[in-house]
Amino acid sequence: MSDLPRPRGGIRAALFAIAGTASVVPALLVANAPAIPKTHRTATERLRQVPRVVPSAELPPVEPVSFIDMTPDEARAYNEGVPFSTDPNPAARPFVFRGTAEDKARALDCLAAGVLYEAGDDAKGEQAVAQVVLNRLRHPAFPKTVCGVVFEGQERSTGCQFTFTCDGALTKWQPPEAAWTRARQIAAMAVNGKVFRPVGHATHYHTDWVVPYWQASLDKVARVGSHLFFRWAGWWGTPPAFNRHQVAGEPIIEALAPFSPPHRAGTDATDEAGAALAEGAVAGGTLAPLASDPDMFLVTLPTGLAPEGFAAFALTLCGERKHCTVMAWRDSAATPRAVPLASTQLETMAFSYLRDPATGLERTLWNCTLYPAMRGPRCMKRQTLTVMPVPAATPTPQPAATPAPGELGGVRRASASSPEGKP
Incomplete structure (x- = not known):
C-alpha cells in the first residue's frame, strides 16, 4: 500500500472539470465552425490528388484546359492562398525566328492573335502571353511551330490550349485595326529576340477567377495583371528542359483568314x-x-x-x-x-x-x-460627306436719318404732295 496521502474531494472535482472542458470545448468549436462551400471543398480535395513532380525521364503530360467548378469569388480566394514559388525564376533566352518570310508572316499573325485574344489590348499582358507561347515552343511537351503552339487543340469544341481558338471567339469578334497593329508589333518584337523577364520559363497561365485542374501540379511564379503564371515543378521547369528548336512549315490557320493575308489559302497563287x-x-x-x-x-x-x-x-x-x-x-x-x-x-x-x-x-x-x-481591320470605312449649313446673311443696319437743324426728331411732318397734310 502507498504511504502518499489521497487527494481531497475538492481537488478530485477540479480534475474532472478540467478533463471535461478539454473534451467539450473542441467539440463546440467544430460544431460552430463557419461552413465551407461544398464546391470549394470538393475542388480542393480534387486538387490535392493531382500534384506531383514529374521525373526528368518522363515527359510531362499536357492536359486540355478544364476548370474546377468554383464561383469567381471562390476561385480568387483559392488562388490567393496558393503561394508563389521561392525557387529562382530566371528569364528565358531570347528567341529569334529562323525560317522563310512566308513562315514568319504566318507565325507573327498567329502570335498576334494569341496575345490579343488572350490578354486583350494590354501591352504587359500581351508580352507575357507571347513569352509563354515561345517558352512552349522550346519545351519538348509542345508543338514546334508558333501557330502549332497557339492553335493546339483547336479542333476540340472544348479543351483547347488557348481558349479563344475553340470557343468561337474568332467568329464573334474581329480586332480593331489599332489593336491588331499593336498586337503585331508586340509579336514582332518577341520573335525578334525581346524577352519578357517576369514570367521566366512559365508554360501555363490562367486568370485569377478560375482554377484549372492542372494548377496544383505546377509552381506559381508570377502575376501580371489578373493573370497568374506557372511552370512545371522539378527539372521540367528549369532552363535546361527548354532545349528544343522550331521546325519549318508554319501551318495555315483558316480561322485567321478574314484579317490575316498570310493565312488565306491560295495566297501565293493569287499574289502571282x-x-x-x-x-x-x-x-x-x-x-x-x-x-x-x-x-x-x-x-x-x-x-x-x-x-x-x-x-x-x-x-x-x-x-x-x-x-x-x-x-x-x-x-x-x-x-x-x-x-x-x-x-x-x-x-x-x-x-x-x-x-x-x-x-x-x-x-x-x-x-x-x-x-x-x-472583314476585319482591313475594311474601308464608309465615307460620309457632311454638308455644313450656310449661315444666313446678317442684314446691315441702316443709320437713322439725322433731323435737320431746328427740327424735332420723331415729329411727323405733312408731305408736300399730300393735300390736307395727310400722308
Whole structure:
C-alpha cells in the first residue's frame, strides 16, 4: 500500500472539470465552425490528388484546359492562398525566328492573335502571353511551330490550349485595326529576340477567377495583371528542359483568314496572278499613273482576279515609288479619271493601297460590302460627306436719318404732295 496521502474531494472535482472542458470545448468549436462551400471543398480535395513532380525521364503530360467548378469569388480566394514559388525564376533566352518570310508572316499573325485574344489590348499582358507561347515552343511537351503552339487543340469544341481558338471567339469578334497593329508589333518584337523577364520559363497561365485542374501540379511564379503564371515543378521547369528548336512549315490557320493575308489559302497563287496582270497591263500601256500625279493610280481591277491578289496587283503597279496610292474599282464605267473623287465614287471603290515612308504608313483596304470575306481591320470605312449649313446673311443696319437743324426728331411732318397734310 502507498504511504502518499489521497487527494481531497475538492481537488478530485477540479480534475474532472478540467478533463471535461478539454473534451467539450473542441467539440463546440467544430460544431460552430463557419461552413465551407461544398464546391470549394470538393475542388480542393480534387486538387490535392493531382500534384506531383514529374521525373526528368518522363515527359510531362499536357492536359486540355478544364476548370474546377468554383464561383469567381471562390476561385480568387483559392488562388490567393496558393503561394508563389521561392525557387529562382530566371528569364528565358531570347528567341529569334529562323525560317522563310512566308513562315514568319504566318507565325507573327498567329502570335498576334494569341496575345490579343488572350490578354486583350494590354501591352504587359500581351508580352507575357507571347513569352509563354515561345517558352512552349522550346519545351519538348509542345508543338514546334508558333501557330502549332497557339492553335493546339483547336479542333476540340472544348479543351483547347488557348481558349479563344475553340470557343468561337474568332467568329464573334474581329480586332480593331489599332489593336491588331499593336498586337503585331508586340509579336514582332518577341520573335525578334525581346524577352519578357517576369514570367521566366512559365508554360501555363490562367486568370485569377478560375482554377484549372492542372494548377496544383505546377509552381506559381508570377502575376501580371489578373493573370497568374506557372511552370512545371522539378527539372521540367528549369532552363535546361527548354532545349528544343522550331521546325519549318508554319501551318495555315483558316480561322485567321478574314484579317490575316498570310493565312488565306491560295495566297501565293493569287499574289502571282495579281503581279502578272499588273505587269502585263503596265507593259501594254493600259495602266498608267495620273498625269497630274505620277504617284497615283485610278484603275479598274482585272476581271477574274481574286481579292487576295489585289495587294500584289497594287504593289506591282507602284514598283519602286517611295510614295504611291492605288485606288481601284470593279467597273470601268465607275472608274474616275481625275481627283478629287465624288461621293458615289468613294462608295463604289473596291480596293485601295497607300504607301508613305515619311510617316511609316502602308495600308491595304478592301470594300467589305463587296468582299465580305475580307472583314476585319482591313475594311474601308464608309465615307460620309457632311454638308455644313450656310449661315444666313446678317442684314446691315441702316443709320437713322439725322433731323435737320431746328427740327424735332420723331415729329411727323405733312408731305408736300399730300393735300390736307395727310400722308
